[in-house]
Amino acid sequence: xxxxxxxxxxxxxxxxxxxxxxxxxxxxxxxxxxxxxxxxxxxxxxxxxxxxxxxxxxxxxxxxxxxxxxxxxxxxxxxxxxxxxxxxxxxxxxxxxxxxxxxxxxxxxxxxxxxxxxxxxxxxxxxxxxxxxxxxxxxxxxxxxxxxxxxxxxxxxxxxxxxx
Amino acid sequence: xxxxxxxxxxxxxxxxxxxxxxxxxxxxxxxxxxxxxxxxxxxxxxxxxxxxxxxxxxxxxxxxxxxxxxxxxxxxxxxxxxxxxxxxxxxxxxxxxxxxxxxxxxxxxxxxxxxxxxxxxxxxxxxxxxxxxxxxxxxxxxxxxxxxxxxxxxxxxxxxxxxxxxxxxxxxxxxxxxxxxxxxxxxxxxxxxxxxxxxxxxxxxxxxxxxxxxxxxxxxxxxxxxxxxxxxxxxxxxxxxxxxxxxxxxxxxxxxxxxxxxxxxxxxxxxxxxxxxxxxxxxxxxxxxxxxxxxxxxxxxxxxxxxxxxxxxxxxxxxxxxxxxxxxxxxxxxxxxxxxxxxxxxxxxxxxxxxxxxxxxxxxxxxxxxxxxxxxxxxxxxxxxxxxxxxxxxxxxxxxxxxxxxxxxxxxxxxxxxxxxxxxxxxxxxxxxxxxxxxxxxxxxxxxxxxxxxxxxxxxxxxxxxxxxxxxxxxxxxxxxxxxxxxxxxxxxxxxxxxxxxxxxxxxxxxxxxxxxxxxxxxxxxxxxxxxxxxxxxxxxxxxxxxxxxxxxxxxxxxxxxxxxxxxxxxxxxxxxxxxxxxxxxxxxxxxxxxxxxxxxxxxxxxxxxxxxxxxxxxxxxxxxxxxxxxxxxxxxxxxxxxxxxxxxxxxxxxxxxxxxxxxxxxxxxxxxxxxxxxxxxxxxxxxxxxxxxxxxxxxxxxxxxxxxxxxxxxxxxxxxxxxxxxxxxxxxxxxxxxxxxxxxxxxxxxxxxxxxxxxxxxxxxxxxxxxxxxxxxxxxxxxxxxxxxxxxxxxxxxxxxxxx
Numbered sequence: 004x005x006x007x008x009x010x011x012x013x014x015x016x017x018x019x020x021x022x023x024x025x026x027x028x029x030x031x032x033x034x035x036x037x038x039x040x041x042x043x044x045x046x047x048x049x050x051x052x053x054x055x056x057x058x059x060x061x062x063x064x065x066x067x068x069x070x071x072x073x074x075x076x077x078x079x080x081x082x083x084x085x086x087x088x089x090x091x092x093x094x095x096x097x098x099x100x101x102x103x104x105x106x107x108x109x110x111x112x113x114x115x116x117x118x119x120x121x122x123x124x125x126x127x128x129x130x131x132x133x134x135x136x137x138x139x140x141x142x143x144x145x146x147x148x149x150x151x152x153x154x155x156x157x158x159x160x161x162x163x164x165x166x167x
Numbered sequence: 168x169x170x171x172x173x174x175x176x177x178x179x180x181x182x183x184x185x186x187x188x189x190x191x192x193x194x195x196x197x198x199x200x201x202x203x204x205x206x207x208x209x210x211x212x213x214x215x216x217x218x219x220x221x222x223x224x225x226x227x228x229x230x231x232x233x234x235x236x237x238x239x240x241x242x243x244x245x246x247x248x249x250x251x252x253x254x255x256x257x258x259x260x261x262x263x264x265x266x267x268x269x270x271x272x273x274x275x276x277x278x279x280x281x282x283x284x285x286x287x288x289x290x291x292x293x294x295x296x297x298x299x300x301x302x303x304x305x306x307x308x309x310x311x312x313x314x315x316x317x318x319x320x321x322x323x324x325x326x327x328x329x330x331x332x333x334x335x336x337x338x339x340x341x342x343x344x345x346x347x348x349x350x351x352x353x354x355x356x357x358x359x360x361x362x363x364x365x366x367x368x369x370x371x372x373x374x375x376x377x378x379x380x381x382x383x384x385x386x387x388x389x390x391x392x393x394x395x396x397x398x399x400x401x402x403x404x405x406x407x408x409x410x411x412x413x414x415x416x417x418x419x420x421x422x423x424x425x426x427x428x429x430x431x432x433x434x435x436x437x438x439x440x441x442x443x444x445x446x447x448x449x450x451x452x453x454x455x456x457x458x459x460x461x462x463x464x465x466x467x468x469x470x471x472x473x474x475x476x477x478x479x480x481x482x483x484x485x486x487x488x489x490x491x492x493x494x495x496x497x498x499x500x501x502x503x504x505x506x507x508x509x510x511x512x513x514x515x516x517x518x519x520x521x522x523x524x525x526x527x528x529x530x531x532x533x534x535x536x537x538x539x540x541x542x543x544x545x546x547x548x549x550x551x552x553x554x555x556x557x558x559x560x561x562x563x564x565x566x567x568x569x570x571x572x573x574x575x576x577x578x579x580x581x582x583x584x585x586x587x588x589x590x591x592x593x594x595x596x597x598x599x600x601x602x603x604x605x606x607x608x609x610x611x612x613x614x615x616x617x618x619x620x621x622x623x624x625x626x627x628x629x630x631x632x633x634x635x636x637x638x639x640x641x642x643x644x645x646x647x648x649x650x651x652x653x654x655x656x657x658x659x660x661x662x663x664x665x666x667x668x669x670x671x672x673x674x675x676x677x678x679x680x681x682x683x684x685x686x687x688x689x690x691x692x693x694x695x696x697x698x699x700x701x702x703x704x705x706x707x708x709x710x711x712x713x714x715x716x717x718x719x720x721x722x723x724x725x726x727x728x729x730x731x732x733x734x735x736x737x738x739x740x741x742x743x744x745x746x747x748x749x750x751x752x753x754x755x756x757x758x759x760x761x762x763x764x765x766x767x768x769x770x771x772x773x774x775x776x777x778x779x780x781x782x783x784x785x786x787x788x789x790x791x792x793x794x795x796x797x798x799x800x801x802x803x804x805x806x807x808x809x810x811x812x813x814x815x816x817x818x819x820x821x822x823x824x825x826x827x828x829x830x831x832x833x834x835x836x837x838x839x840x841x842x843x844x845x846x847x848x849x850x851x852x853x854x855x856x857x858x859x860x861x862x863x864x865x866x867x868x869x870x871x872x873x874x875x876x877x878x879x880x881x882x883x884x885x886x887x888x889x890x891x892x893x894x895x896x897x898x899x900x901x902x903x904x905x906x907x908x909x910x911x912x913x914x915x916x917x918x919x920x921x922x923x924x925x926x927x928x929x930x931x932x933x934x935x936x937x938x939x940x941x942x943x944x945x946x947x948x949x950x951x952x953x954x955x956x957x958x959x960x961x962x963x964x965x966x967x968x969x970x971x972x
Contacts, residue, residue: 040187105184106409
């Protein structure tokens with residue numbers, strides 16, 4: 004099995020590693036880099052638990068090989084909070100009871116963070132459709148949807164206040 | 168902080184889980200030299216293993232060993248199980264495979280990639296046998312037999328007569344009866360099973376890390392299978408488990424398999440199950456056929472019930488089965504006052520995945536026929552289903568209510584909750600809307616269901632699988648015990664250790680709330696340790712998180728441990744302050760005189776004395792502050808008449824669901840889902856509603872989407888998340904939750920378990936709503952899931968006119 008040298012920036016840090024060509028990005032992040040916040044739930048792209056940001060876009064890390072991210076930039080759930088300060092979305096997950104076992108949560112946070120950057124004012128239906136790429140078996144999704152809606156509302160208030 | 172119990176406190180677990188710092192089984196690191204296991208599984212539902220050739224697999228660099236059934240058999244006993252049928256169940260096939268996905272060989276290699284490569288090199292020769300997957304066909308004469316030494320496919324059969332059923336049926340104005348089939352579905356936590364197993368030869372002992380969630384009665388079954396004393400099987404559960412909903416009890420055969428593989432290969436072994444393995448070969452609920460007959464008076468009163476229930480437990484009966492048949496034994500008659508009951512119960516083995524705990528365990532199978540037949544009674548008598556329910560509901564003044572089969576419902580006000588449901592759901596108004604809609608060719612329907620939600624299993628209930636004579640041969644089993652330990656360190660800080668192996672239910676938070684209220688310390692300053700270690704934790708055979716037992720049992724253990732600590736702190740403070748114990752109370756980290764607030768001492772100081780200056784303690788008192796409380800509820804073993812109070816507390820759930828069906832496509836649109844709960848005193852309403860919603864959506868899955876489908880040749884057709892459909896955010900209806908609280912008189916905080924109720928009720932209430940919408944077609948929904956395809960076929964095959972259009 005051939006081995007490749009790759010260099011990748013993860014959460015602002017450079018990693019230079021050797022990987023087999025078949026190594027999944029999810030395994031690379033967890034096993035090689037020790038970033039176990041990215042979870043693996045199905046390895047066939049349905050559950051969404053392994054979602055990360057690749058060059059600013061949410062992608063399933065179980066459907067990408069590590070060699071494909073050579074020279075690219077990645078953010079994982081470990082990279083969301085800065086200096087121990089949770090993002091508004093993370094805080095609202097706490098407020099709205101948007102997580103129970105927490106296993107699906109990192110993927111949902113990554114998808115939602117990306118989505119809200121590109122669609123700051125989604126409707127309820129749009130939020131649900133974005134979320135439908137993730138399986139959560141604990142919450143029935145309601146707490147998650149509330150947390151996202153609260154974040155959207157806060158952003159809108161912020162935006163309104165700035166305009167005034 | 169004086170009143171924290173019952174508040175919507177946010178969770179102490181959340182921050183770590185939101186920042187990627189959870190510690191799940193796959194995150195906790197492994198001993199040096201750990202190798203990874205991959206499992207070769209049977210592609211056949213029923214076949215003899217002729218030979219296994221793994222010589223080519225061993226040639227792959229990085230492969231450390233291959234283990235087959237023949238290798239492990241000398242080291243293991245078959246798993247014990249609570250029935251008399253002599254089923255020999257090992258964690259890997261020995262000479263015959265009995266379901267698709269059954270382990271046949273294990274490869275151990277440097278990493279999982281290499282181990283999976285090697286699986287492809289193993290050559291297994293099979294001689295296929297005729298499979299059997301249908302419950303009733305498996306009981307027929309001449310059906311293929313799975314276990315030749317058992318002689319039939321029946322793993323357990325018991326018949327129960329309570330009250331005077333014959334008389335009830337003689338007195339009845341009519342008999343309403345039907346056959347129902349509940350489907351086999353799963354729980355699919357997003358985290359699969361995971362195990363790290365290490366054998367130590369010098370002590371002949373096994374150390375296991377696994378996301379096993381109990382019940383810990385299975386610990387002795389595992390030790391028995393491994394032929395070691397139970398203290399040579401140490402099981403450590405990580406503090407974070409990525410969901411279970413019951414299914415992670417079913418990991419235990421794999422714990423034994425990985426243990427023995429570690430021993431044979433000579434290194435620690437890690438195994439993380441993949442999703443396909445999980446769907447094919449972890450566990451599931453039973454599928455069940457029920458023939459139900461109700462003896463009914465013309466005013467809607469049900470005088471008695473007869474039920475023949477047949478649970479499909481899959482290829483092997485595996486502990487804790489046949490518990491699915493009996494977990495709801497005490498509440499077989501649900502929320503109704505029905506004193507006469509006959510039950511004919513079978514556990515049947517077929518060539519499907521073996522079953523086990525799944526959220527609701529047995530409840531959804533029990534209430535599907537019961538609540539469907541109540542609606543059919545209403546239809547037959549041309550009564551409103553709400554009136555039939557009300558006619559039969561147990562009245563407030565009947566509590567504590569003794570059920571026909573031995574249950575004691577601790578508290579409730581079912582009529583009040585049901586009235587609240589009808590009011591909240593605007594039932595009468597919807598009925599009017601429905602009539603108008605039918606005139607316009609629209610199909611609207613409303614379904615009702617009322618159920619009793621048992622929690623905290625009486626560990627004696629499983630022995631109801633045996634006859635009274637068979638039971639006499641063994642130690643009587645009863646009770647429902649949980650333990651908790653609270654310690655205060657020399658700096659006055661509190662650690663709490665629980666044994667309820669939380670899998671997302673926020674036990675750390677609720678335990679900290681309880682301790683906070685009793686010890687007067689802010690809840691976020693309390694450290695709750697949720698890891699369970701069988702070698703060092705206080706635990707009992709009942710420990711774990713199954714049967715919604717934290718709110719009833721776990722919280723009670725925490726409560727009593729905190730009371731013990733409080734008593735000790737006050738004793739020490741009284742001694743140090745030289746005043747009477749009775750005059751002292753705890754407030755804001757201080758132990759303070761109720762009459763003279765100038766007399767006080769901090770908890771920190773008192774705890775410090777217990778550690779740093781034991782000579783200052785009252786004479787005879789042990790130093791340190793470290794208190795364990797074991798709590799058990801009064802729960803008797805089954806009696807000679809097979810009466811058994813199978814659970815400790817009994818909550819109540821009443822559901823009203825409205826649907827609209829598209830007659831062109833058969834698509835079901837849930838307009839509203841109303842649910843009223845009575846789970847006694849609520850400990851944290853924020854967590855409570857989260858539990859209810861999660862359970863409800865799992866029930867919705869069972870009603871409309873989820874099924875482990877096997878074809879008649881025994882092949883699994885839903886082996887990935889592409890085929891096994893879990894509800895996603897777009898499938899979730901609008902849900903309205905209401906609570907009433909009738910505290911349990913049995914638990915110190917008045918709490919009852921919850922979180923499984925709607926998993927039990929959702930399948931039937933949705934079926935009732937859909938059936939109500941389809942009433943003009945004269946169809947009967949008697950199987951699940953209800954898919955658009957099924958609805959469309961029913962509409963189109965109906966000989967009745969349907970709605971005018």
